[in-house]
Amino acid sequence: MTTSTTSFAFERIAKSRINEIDFNNLEFGKYISDHMLMADFLDGKWQEPTILPFGDIPMSPAMLSLHYGQSVFEGMKAFKNKDGDICIFRPQKHSERLNKSLARMCMPEIPEELFIQSLHALVEIDQAWIPTSEGASLYLRPVVFAYEPRLGVKIADHMKFFILTSPAGAYFSKPTRLKVEETFVRAAEGGTGFAKCAGNYGGAFYPTTLARQQGFDQVLWTDAKEHKYIDEAGVMNVMFVIDGKLITPKLTTALLDGVTRDSILTLAPGLGMTVEQRKVSVAEIEEAFKKGSITEAFGTGTAAVVSPIATINIHGTDYNLPAADPGSFQHRVKEKLNNMRLGFEPDVHGWNYIISTQ
Ligand SMILES: Cc1ncc(COP(=O)(O)O)c(C=O)c1O
Structure with a gap:
């Protein structure tokens, strides 16, 4: 474990996959960047997030989100601006909407500061994945879901919050x-x-x-x-x-x-x-x-x-x-x-x- 600039625990991927990506041909959602951020809601509070290599996570077939649908997400973007700095577009507004979604689904809200720090840390670490061609961006996908294994219909006590990022090309939608x-x-x-x-x-x-x-x-x-x-x-x-x-x-x-x-x-x-x-x-x-x-x-x-x-x-x-x-x-x-x-x-x-x- 090493530490990122934001002090979340950080396990760096052994070998980046970035050279395998054809940045001239980015199909939306096809490629996931090297790292992901994960945090648990346990004992009534959000625990400190960890940044780790993107990969599978263990899961019980009794996990409550599979059975009763407590799962919400966001979709947002980060860009490289004209000065070469990273710009995440309207994270406060996405945080507000995520928290409205969470409240409706009886899931614990994520404090805005934690949400934005999490995006910041992950995007900074995987900034090489932000495409720089015109109209391209790094798509950010925060998700919160019920992780607790249990068959009875109930609000889960154990949730997980994770963020994945994915390079996305210019989106020219045909009419x-x-x-x-x-x-x-x-x-x-x-x-x-x-x-x-x-x-x-x-x-x-x-x-x-x-x-x-x-x-x-x-x-x-x-x-x-x-x-x-x-x-x-x-x-x-x-x-x-x-x-x-x-x-x-x-x-x-x-x-x-x-x-x-x-x-x-x-x-x-x-x-x-x-x-x-x-x-x-x-x-x-x-x-x-x-x-x-x-x-x-x-x-x-x-x-x-x-x-x-x-x-x-x-x-x-x-x-x-x-x-x-x-x-x-x-x-x-x-x-x-x-x-x-x-x-x-x-x-x-x-x-x-x-x-x-x-
Ligand atoms: C059902 C639905 N409506 C509207 C939108 C547009 O929302 P936004 O502008 O925040 O991407 C989305 C996009 O994800 C959507 O899934």
């Missing part, structure tokens, strides 16, 4: 085809939709698979009661430009409070855009297509920042959008956000957590 979902439900108000818990994703696989068989990329989820109002898409929040205004479903307990969504809504007024966060009905979107008043639709998320939407299928009819041109709001806001993260524009909102490498 997506979405189907408005009117049969299946991702989340109901009062449920766990706002929490980033594993079960939300498992439950979405089946309807998404059916939509893919029909030629769509993702489903556009609607409210559980009436299938009348839009919630979000598979792994992204959605925004529309209608009559020159930026319109997005307001947050409820049924959809994820996306960090990218929040960032874009914060930046929009500065780009001359009026923002409306409110209920958005499927009928309103259909009407806007018929009138020609909808000019843009896009998803927002950590992976792609903005993901242009080409088609929305409503009650079996495809409604198409033109390709977004460089002057479109989605292009301008994506550029602005990227420039802020890389240090080409001032970080006026204090979103960048910088680790100096000088």
Whole structure:
């Protein structure tokens, strides 16, 4: 054991795997960096994390998360900015959301300081894994799950928190085809939709698979009661430009409070855009297509920042959008956000957590 700059116990990998990675061809999530961070929640408190070589961990088949689903995660990114320093984007906001997810799942919150120190220590150690090509980043995946082995239905006393990191290439998402979902439900108000818990994703696989068989990329989820109002898409929040205004479903307990969504809504007024966060009905979107008043639709998320939407299928009819041109709001806001993260524009909102490498 040696000690990292942050004083967590640190066991360095015997031989780095970094030379095995083709940094010109980074498939999202395929490669995991050399080290991982692990911490246990035991005796009612989070224990000091350890950083160790990435690898398997022992696990009992009776581990409670496998049986009763106490498992939550986050997804975020670190970059090398224009000065060569490391920038972790909005770790406080991710910490806040993780703690909301944990509270909903009866799991112990992780103090913000511990969360950020953990990210800091791991990213600093594996900084050679941060890709430097344009648009690339190191994807960070913090996870908390119930580790205690026990068959009875109960809230686990022993949890584990770990962080993995994975180099990710520039994400050029091709315009997506979405189907408005009117049969299946991702989340109901009062449920766990706002929490980033594993079960939300498992439950979405089946309807998404059916939509893919029909030629769509993702489903556009609607409210559980009436299938009348839009919630979000598979792994992204959605925004529309209608009559020159930026319109997005307001947050409820049924959809994820996306960090990218929040960032874009914060930046929009500065780009001359009026923002409306409110209920958005499927009928309103259909009407806007018929009138020609909808000019843009896009998803927002950590992976792609903005993901242009080409088609929305409503009650079996495809409604198409033109390709977004460089002057479109989605292009301008994506550029602005990227420039802020890389240090080409001032970080006026204090979103960048910088680790100096000088
Ligand atoms: C269900 C869901 N909605 C929205 C988002 C976008 O959230 P963020 O911008 O924080 O990545 C994600 C991304 O992980 C997601 O999984």
